[in-house]
Amino acid sequence: MDRIDLSLYLVTDRSLLAGKDFLETLEQALLGGVTVVQIREKTSDTAEFLQLAQESKTLCDRYEIPLIINDRIDIALAVNARGVHLGQSDMPIGIARRLMPAGSIIGISCNSLDEVRRARDAGADYIGLGAVWETQTKRLTKPPIGVRGLGVMLEALDGSDIKAVAIGGIKSTNLARLMHGSWSQTNHGLDGVAVVSDIVASPEPKKAAQILKSIFMACKTAVSPFDRSFTSPRSRDEILDNVLNIMSSVRTRSPLVHQITNVVVSNQSANITLAMGASPIMATAPEEMSDLAKLSGALLVNIGTLRAESLEGMSKGGYFANASKTPVILDPVGIGASDFRKSFVNEILNCWQPSVIKGNAGELAVLAGSSEAASRGVDSLGGFQHPVSFVKQLARKERCIILLTGETDYISDGRRVLLLKNGDPMLGQITGSGCMLGSCIAAYCAAANASANEGNHELEGKLTRGGDLLSATVGAVLTLTIASELARKREDVRGIGTFLPALIDEVAALRPETVRRLARVEEVEETLTNAV
Numbered sequence: 103m104d105r106i107d108l109s110l111y112l113v114t115d116r117s118l119l120a121g122k123d124f125l126e127t128l129e130q131a132l133l134g135g136v137t138v139v140q141i142r143e144k145t146s147d148t149a150e151f152l153q154l155a156q157e158s159k160t161l162c163d164r165y166e167i168p169l170i171i172n173d174r175i176d177i178a179l180a181v182n183a184r185g186v187h188l189g190q191s192d193m194p195i196g197i198a199r200r201l202m203p204a205g206s207i208i209g210i211s212c213n214s215l216d217e218v219r220r221a222r223d224a225g226a227d228y229i230g231l232g233a234v235w236e237t238q239t240k241r242l243t244k245p246p247i248g249v250r251g252l253g254v255m256l257e258a259l260d261g262s263d264i265k266a267v268a269i270g271g272i273k274s275t276n277l278a279r280l281m282h283g284s285w286s287q288t289n290h291g292l293d294g295v296a297v298v299s300d301i302v303a304s305p306e307p308k309k310a311a312q313i314l315k316s317i318f319m320a321c322k323t324a325v326s327p328f329d330r331s332f333t334s335p336r337s338r339d340e341i342l343d344n345v346l347n348i349m350s351s352v353r354t355r356s357p358l359v360h361q362i363t364n365v366v367v368s369n370q371s372a373n374i375t376l377a378m379g380a381s382p383i384m385a386t387a388p389e390e391m392s393d394l395a396k397l398s399g400a401l402l403v404n405i406g407t408l409r410a411e412s413l414e415g416m417s418k419g420g421y422f423a424n425a426s427k428t429p430v431i432l433d434p435v436g437i438g439a440s441d442f443r444k445s446f447v448n449e450i451l452n453c454w455q456p457s458v459i460k461g462n463a464g465e466l467a468v469l470a471g472s473s474e475a476a477s478r479g480v481d482s483l484g485g486f487q488h489p490v491s492f493v494k495q496l497a498r499k500e501r502c503i504i505l506l507t508g509e510t511d512y513i514s515d516g517r518r519v520l521l522l523k524n525g526d527p528m529l530g531q532i533t534g535s536g537c538m539l540g541s542c543i544a545a546y547c548a549a550a551n552a553s554a555n556e557g558n559h560e561l562e563g564k565l566t567r568g569g570d571l572l573s574a575t576v577g578a579v580l581t582l583t584i585a586s587e588l589a590r591k592r593e594d595v596r597g598i599g600t601f602l603p604a605l606i607d608e609v610a611a612l613r614p615e616t617v618r619r620l621a622r623v624e625e626v627e628e629t630l631t632n633a634v
């Protein structure tokens with residue numbers, strides 16, 4: 103097709119105008135930067151649709167923006183529109199192509215990989231992938247795809263010049279998450295986003311379009327989202343320097359660390375957070391997630407004692423944290439224990455992008471869809487043959503930092519892999535040491551993120567402020583594991599009952615110099631194997 107810019111694709115809906123004038127709203131959206139307009143009329147008769155399409159065409163021509171007509175080839179022909187958008191049960195693409203003038207744009211809605219392949223083979227110019235999320239604008243007949251389902255569909259377009267836009271539930275508050283999470287593993291990204299209510303129903307359609315456009319452009323200009331997600335330290339020594347700075351920063355800033363965690367460990371997680379110098383808030387109510395995201399430096403989501411009612415709070419918590427550019431740490435405790443946990447995690451990860459995922463081999467294997475490491479309940483049975491390669495690939499797949507815990511801890515941001523060898527075996531004998539580690543990571547990430555980009559520059563399209571979350575994760579692991587070694591050596595520690603309070607005390611007393619002296623951190627060079 104003759105290139106059209108699909109970046110911000112406005113689909114109209116007069117029922118959402120809430121008293122605003124249609125053409126005035128359309129003009130405001132054009133002024134706000136929409137790059138293509140589709141007139142979608144589901145209830146009007148032919149004469150009404152035709153008139154609206156003619157008036158819209160005149161306006162779009164004035165702004166040199168292409169006009170697409172939804173469903174109706176006759177109306178598209180009558181107003182000399184740039185193209186049509188077809189649904190799966192509308193006119194087949196081949197026939198539409200014959201009816202429309204040469205060079206017309208033909209788009210089609212797709213909700214599955216099969217539909218994408220058929221659209222590609224039938225010669226569509228672009229596909230509308232949806233619905234990504236639930237939407238109030240249209241009654242959906244098929245389940246939403248979710249952000250994490252888009253990548254495989256985009257990958258099916260590799261090697262073709264068919265463009266793809268996403269549609270359904272897209273707002274300025276979730277656009278960065280959509281852009282970040284939808285890339286295929288082959289680095290095929292979206293060409294645009296189609297939006298109805300966030301523009302049409304807005305009291306300020308021009309501003310709404312401007313915001314969407316600038317977030318889209320900020321995400322799109324990235325080489326790949328992975329390369330701009332995090333500040334990347336250059337060497338192991340720089341990472342250690344950063345760790346010590348972040349450690350001090352946790353104490354001086356005392357960030358508020360929001361934790362939605364399990365009932366077994368809630369108390370000790372709050373205490374370890376205090377011991378580090380941060381401030382815990384253990385809140386679960388969905389109603390307060392938006393407010394807390396504005397106050398908190400990081401959010402920890404731990405699924406240890408999950409209930410169906412947890413879904414709303416965890417989904418909203420991460421969603422608002424992303425919107426506030428606050429790191430989210432996911433601890434998928436015992437994800438392999440039940441299908442309920444697996445689908446729960448899939449559902450929350452469709453709502454938000456984590457900055458760090460931590461887990462043992464069994465948990466991360468489930469997340470990666472690998473059968474290499476099994477689990478029983480919340481415990482892991484066995485490990486990976488190539489853990490270095492595994493964490494690096496999983497970090498690339500999930501586009502976040504991955505921490506694989508075990509006797510040796512492996513941390514990767516998808517580019518480098520660090521091995522950490524501190525820790526006393528007694529850590530594995532008390533309940534909730536992994537959950538406490540999640541709290542430590544959240545506190546460190548909060549401090550690292552708060553120190554980054556204090557001028558608030560170029561944050562658009564980002565899901566955090568760009569803090570060094572790799573060093574933050576390393577620092578959190580070192581804090582807990584080195585403190586465990588010091589606790590175990592104390593004369594007052596006689597078993598796990600006395601170990602836990604001693605551990606909390608040692609975390610509180612830990613000094614940066616001690617961490618530097620005792621840290622056992624190695625960086626490994628490695629070539630990726632197909633571990634994930």
Ligand SMILES: Cc1ncc(COP(=O)(O)OP(=O)(O)O)c(N)n1
Pocket residue numbers: 111113140142172173187188189190192209210211212229230231232240267269296
């Ligand atoms: C860009 C874009 N994508 C998808 C749709 C949905 O089209 P369709 O499946 O035909 O459903 P209706 O819009 O007719 O309800 C779209 N309109 N635009």
Ligand SMILES: Cc1nc(C(=O)O)sc1CCOP(=O)(O)O
Pocket residue numbers: 113211230231232233234236237238239240269270271272296297298299300
């Ligand atoms: C028109 C339409 N088509 C969809 C699909 O899934 O194909 S979802 C949708 C409505 C999108 O509206 P909003 O931006 O307000 O969520």
